Amino acid sequence: MESESTPESADEMSFRAGTVALCGRPNVGKSTLLNALVGSDLAVATRFPQTTRERLLGVWSGSGFQAVLVDTPGIHRAKSALNKFMVDEALRGAQSVDLVLMLAEAPLLADIAAAEAWEPGPAATAALTSIAAAGRPIALVLTKCDRIADKALLLPILRKWSALHPFTALIPISATTGAGLEALREHVVAALPVAAPLFPEDQLSDRAVRWHAGERVRAALFEHLRDELPYCCAVTVESFKEQRKPPRDIVHASVHVERESQKPMVIGRGAETIKAISMSARRAIAELTGRPCELYLEVKVTPNWTRDPALMERLGLHAPVGGLS
Numbered sequence: 001m002e003s004e005s006t007p008e009s010a011d012e013m014s015f016r017a018g019t020v021a022l023c024g025r026p027n028v029g030k031s032t033l034l035n036a037l038v039g040s041d042l043a044v045a046t047r048f049p050q051t052t053r054e055r056l057l058g059v060w061s062g063s064g065f066q067a068v069l070v071d072t073p074g075i076h077r078a079k080s081a082l083n084k085f086m087v088d089e090a091l092r093g094a095q096s097v098d099l100v101l102m103l104a105e106a107p108l109l110a111d112i113a114a115a116e117a118w119e120p121g122p123a124a125t126a127a128l129t130s131i132a133a134a135g136r137p138i139a140l141v142l143t144k145c146d147r148i149a150d151k152a153l154l155l156p157i158l159r160k161w162s163a164l165h166p167f168t169a170l171i172p173i174s175a176t177t178g179a180g181l182e183a184l185r186e187h188v189v190a191a192l193p194v195a196a197p198l199f200p201e202d203q204l205s206d207r208a209v210r211w212h213a214g215e216r217v218r219a220a221l222f223e224h225l226r227d228e229l230p231y232c233c234a235v236t237v238e239s240f241k242e243q244r245k246p247p248r249d250i251v252h253a254s255v256h257v258e259r260e261s262q263k264p265m266v267i268g269r270g271a272e273t274i275k276a277i278s279m280s281a282r283r284a285i286a287e288l289t290g291r292p293c294e295l296y297l298e299v300k301v302t303p304n305w306t307r308d309p310a311l312m313e314r315l316g317l318h319a320p321v322g323g324l325s
Ligand SMILES: Nc1nc2c(ncn2[C@@H]2O[C@H](COP(=O)(O)OP(=O)(O)OP(=O)(O)O)[C@@H](O)[C@H]2O)c(=O)[nH]1
Pocket: 025, 026, 027, 028, 029, 030, 031, 032, 033, 044, 045, 046, 047, 048, 049, 050, 051, 052, 072, 073, 074, 143, 144, 145, 146, 147, 173, 174, 175, 176, 177
């Protein structure tokens, strides 16, 4: 009986599962791609760069495969302790995965002559060098190709990239229209080892709902605050209670700013700004959980937290020990 092959065991023997890191410069579309592949708005994607601060695992399950996607913060020249933490998080994300997807934005170019003359910029090539140091196979994913009407312009751009590194593939995509995602899926699945799924099929993320709730508050800060202010804010979720009757989540969260002078800017005249932030975040949390949400926000001053690794740790931004946990 032991050696008898059943359809289930044949499936198990060909099932592929593994980890895939999404890396690249800030704002190239990593979070949007993760959401498109997982089929859920797990990762906060905004039009502002550097909104992703920590690694997030998104579980992409499909027929015969499971790819655990590691969304990483953008790789950039970091000055503050917070930015250094973000870049370290991104590079940690590229280690020990089965495949790295290096995302780079398709440049907006006028014509084929401009495309022929184009070269990847120093920041993008520096990001590639740091990612390549991890020694994992890398596929180049050219993002936002929906913005390029003349697809002939993509060829010289892909050729320039291919000269920089022995990529396993060069894949032009658009996460917003879905173009190229099928080719990307095929390449990712082929790169995964034959293995059992790492997560249950219905699990979409490694992070608890509570963490996602905090991220929704952070996304609302980007939506409603101007200039540098959202980058100076951290969010901690103090409590997250799932009430049975009536069914609703009751969430208490703090918004930490760096200086006393920033507090009134977050609160706004007549508390208008914080009310708008709270309403957006509440709606987003309810969409995520499928239950109504009551959200209570408090603004606190945690002086200079972006410059102090110990304070960052207290606010929940700590580097995990070891692999992909
Ligand atoms: N036109 C177009 N825009 C896109 C596409 N993918 C992402 N974007 C936009 O690009 C911006 C940045 O997207 P994100 O997914 O937040 O980028 P990110 O790389 O995760 O950003 P960081 O948080 O800086 O690491 C957002 O405004 C997205 O809507 C795409 O395929 N087409």
